[in-house]
Each structure stands twice: as structure tokens, then as C-alpha cells.
Amino acid sequence: MSKHIVVIGGGAAGMMAAVSAAERGASVTLLEPNERLGKKLNITGKGRCNLTNNTGLEELLANIPRNGKFLYSALSRFNAQDAMAFFEALGVPLKTERGNRVFPVSDSAFDISAALERRLRKLRVSVVRDRAVSLEIADGRIRGAVGEQGRYPAGGVVLATGGVSYPATGSTGEGHRMAAEAGHTVTPLRGSLVPLRDFGVGRELQGLSLRNVGLTVFEDSRKIYGDFGELVFTHFGVSGPLILSASAHMRRFGERAYHLEIDLKPGLEDRTLDRRLLSDFEKYSNHDFCNALDDLLPKKLIPIMVRASGIDPRRKVHDLTKEQRRGLLQVLKHFPVVIAGPCPVTDAIVTSGGVQVKEVRPDSMESKLVKGLFFAGELLDVDAYTGGFNLQIAWSTGRAAGIAAASAD
Numbered sequence: 046m047s048k049h050i051v052v053i054g055g056g057a058a059g060m061m062a063a064v065s066a067a068e069r070g071a072s073v074t075l076l077e078p079n080e081r082l083g084k085k086l087n088i089t090g091k092g093r094c095n096l097t098n099n100t101g102l103e104e105l106l107a108n109i110p111r112n113g114k115f116l117y118s119a120l121s122r123f124n125a126q127d128a129m130a131f132f133e134a135l136g137v138p139l140k141t142e143r144g145n146r147v148f149p150v151s152d153s154a155f156d157i158s159a160a161l162e163r164r165l166r167k168l169r170v171s172v173v174r175d176r177a178v179s180l181e182i183a184d185g186r187i188r189g190a191v192g193e194q195g196r197y198p199a200g201g202v203v204l205a206t207g208g209v210s211y212p213a214t215g216s217t218g219e220g221h222r223m224a225a226e227a228g229h230t231v232t233p234l235r236g237s238l239v240p241l242r243d244f245g246v247g248r249e250l251q252g253l254s255l256r257n258v259g260l261t262v263f264e265d266s267r268k269i270y271g272d273f274g275e276l277v278f279t280h281f282g283v284s285g286p287l288i289l290s291a292s293a294h295m296r297r298f299g300e301r302a303y304h305l306e307i308d309l310k311p312g313l314e315d316r317t318l319d320r321r322l323l324s325d326f327e328k329y330s331n332h333d334f335c336n337a338l339d340d341l342l343p344k345k346l347i348p349i350m351v352r353a354s355g356i357d358p359r360r361k362v363h364d365l366t367k368e369q370r371r372g373l374l375q376v377l378k379h380f381p382v383v384i385a386g387p388c389p390v391t392d393a394i395v396t397s398g399g400v401q402v403k404e405v406r407p408d409s410m411e412s413k414l415v416k417g418l419f420f421a422g423e424l425l426d427v428d429a430y431t432g433g434f435n436l437q438i439a440w441s442t443g444r445a446a447g448i449a450a451a452s453a454d
Contacts, residue, residue, distance in 0.1 A: 053223075054206040082162055082165075089436065113429075201451070206221075208395060209221070229412065236387050244383050396428065
């Protein structure tokens with residue numbers, strides 16, 4: 046008689062755990078309250094699904110700032126190339142883009158979730174639309190799970206309910222509650238890959254999107270991160286791909302002060318940009334300074350830049366000094382945005398914090414406190430930078446938990 050496994054959560058990690066356990070001969074029940082599996086998976090990468098990063102183990106670990114060493118075993122056993130081979134074997138052609146980011150050729154996240162669902166059906170995994178509310182534990186061993194609609198006895202349970210980001214997708218923190226009730230420590234939960242609040246510039250520039258700009262992040266006065274790409278100003282502050290990536294490096298709010306510097310002209314060195322300013326100023330020599338920047342900047346940004354430069358907006362361009370021009374150049378290359386803090390965790394792409402990894406076996410994802418209880422995915426206190434690394438964590442930990450659950454005594 047095959048061992049019965051219950052997997053709680055039908056996201057990326059949960060589906061991988063269910064597939065992996067079933068492939069090892071276990072009878073698997075997957076509990077998921079949403080009508081569709083992979084609800085959060087389907088919106089990742091703006092619906093394109095950046096499913097992994099086509100790089101080596103050391104690079105993967107370097108992009109996991111939170112407890113990366115804990116994942117060494119899981120990532121070694123099921124690495125980025127293994128994940129790519131897995132999905133291509135399920136009939137999903139893949140492509141590698143800038144930064145080694147891997148996507149389906151179709152640019153559709155639904156192809157990834159649909160491939161997993163087909164595999165689940167083929168392996169006869171029973172998908173039950175129920176919300177788990179508690180774990181059944183006796184004598185230090187898992188006995189099953191209890192849902193809103195019934196009991197599910199099992200020899201092993203994989204808890205893979207996600208974090209607390211995007212609660213509309215079902216990530217409501219119930220998994221953390223159940224883990225805590227089982228005796229586990231849950232470290233404080235906060236957002237990572239999250240938009241940032243500022244002190245008012247965002248509201249003034251709301252809706253303005255800047256492409257091909259440079260970004261530098263400072264913790265107090267120390268540079269901690271730099272990148273190039275796209276950001277957008279919002280009513281609360283700043284967002285967009287550059288900002289989400291930067292936020293993962295800003296981990297000490299409340300202890301440290303953070304500010305950004307935006308390079309509005311990263312393709313131009315100071316000397317080249319100065320020549321560009323001289324050319325524009327010659328063209329607009331008889332204009333007021335506030336009306337001389339139309340060729341250089343988006344209209345919405347001009348009043349802010351004029352103010353930041355400290356130059357009288359009504360001063361004639363032909364009267365500007367070399368020092369004033371240099372000051373403007375400095376602002377163009379180092380436009381400051383002071384950060385008030387991150388947006389709430391519910392606005393984050395991933396959750397930082399979770400089940401303390403010291404209480405989990407790194408090779409199997411099994412609880413050190415409860416025999417037969419396993420963890421996978423965002424529920425754990427691990428998180429990574431953007432670029433497919435967080436989904437790789439889901440695949441690797443889901444794989445490890447599913448295999449171990451099926452083969453455990």
C-alpha cells in the first residue's frame with residue numbers, strides 16, 4: 046500500500062512537491078481553496094513567469110541574501126538547469142533573456158501552471174478544493190490535516206501555503222499560523238521586492254515613468270546597490286522593476302536611513318552631458334531657465350529639476366554661470382529621492398521572514414520538531430533578489446520536500 050501524503054497549498058512549491066511525491070509512488074492529496082492552481086504563479090513576471098535564472102549554483106546562492114546557505118543542498122539536487130529540463134520535458138519550450146532570466150517561449154505564465162496541472166492529473170494526484178485550518182499531530186508525529194470541509198489523514202504533510210504578499214491569491218499567513226501551532230518559530234514577516242514610500246516627490250511626479258535610467262541606493266551614506274532600467278513615480282513614492290529589485294537590498298528600515306540617486310542620463314558621461322547642456326542653452330539663450338529644458342527632460346519633471354538645481358526659474362539662460370550649469374549637471378546625474386519606508390507586505394512580490402530554517406532539515410525540508418511535517422517555498426524564512434531566483438527556491442524546496450515525504454519512514 047502506497048504512503049499517503051497531503052500537500053497544503055497549490056502554488057509553485059506545492060504543485061512541485063505534489064508531483065515529486067507522486068512520482069515516487071506516494072498517493073497524494075493536494076489541498077487548495079482557490080478554483081485555479083498557481084494563482085500567484087500566473088501573475089509572476091507580469092504574467093510572463095520568470096521561472097528561474099539560467100546560472101550556476103554559486104550565482105544562485107549569491108542572489109539569496111536571506112539564509113542562502115540553508116538552501117545549498119536543495120539547490121544542488123535540483124538546480125536551475127534541472128528546473129528548465131523538467132518544464133521542457135512537460136512540453137514547455139523555454140528561452141533565456143537578459144540577466145539569464147528564463148521565460149516560456151510563449152511569454153505566458155499559464156503554460157507553466159497548465160503543464161504542472163497536466164502532470165498532476167497524469168500522476169493521479171487528488172486536487173481537493175478545501176482550505177486547511179490545522180495540522181493533526183500526535184506523539185511528535187504528523188497524522189494529517191484538517192480542512193474546512195473534512196479531515197485528511199496522512200503519513201506526511203507538506204506545508205506550502207506561501208507568504209503573506211498578494212493575499213488575494215490566497216497567501217494569507219495561515220501556513221505560518223499552523224507552523225507556529227506545531228511549535229515552530231516564525232520570524233517577523235515583511236515585504237521584499239516591494240514598492241517604496243518617499244516624502245512627497247512621488248506624489249508630485251505621479252504617473253511619470255522613466256526608462257533607461259541609473260539607480261543607486263544608499264544606506265546612510267554608504268552605497269549598497271546600483272542598477273539600470275525602468276521606474277515609475279506613484280502617489281505614494283516609487284515603484285517599477287528597478288525599485289522592486291532595489292528594495293530587496295534595503296533590509297534595515299528603522300535602524301538605517303535610505304535614499305536613492307537617479308541618474309537621468311546614464312548614457313552620457315559628465316563631459317558629454319555638459320556639452321549637451323551648452324548646446325541646449327545656446328538654443329534657448331534668451332529664454333527663462335524654466336523654459337529651456339524641454340529637449341532634455343519630460344515636461345512633468347522640469348519644475349522639480351529646476352527647484353532641485355537651486356537656479357531662479359526666471360533667470361535668463363544666457364545669464365547662467367558655469368557653476369550653475371555644473372550644479373544642474375550634478376542633479377541630472379544624482380537626482381535624490383529620500384525613502385520613508387517600504388509599502389506594506391501585502392504589496393510585496395515576496396515575503397521576507399517565515400519558518401525559522403534552524404528548525405528545518407536542509408536536505409529534506411522536514412521539521413526537526415514534528416516527524417513527517419515538511420515545508421516548501423515562501424513559507425520558509427528565505428527570499429531572493431528578482432530574476433527568477435525566488436521561483437527556483439520554490440521548485441528546489443518543493444522537490445526536496447515531496448521526495449522526502451514520499452520516502453520517509
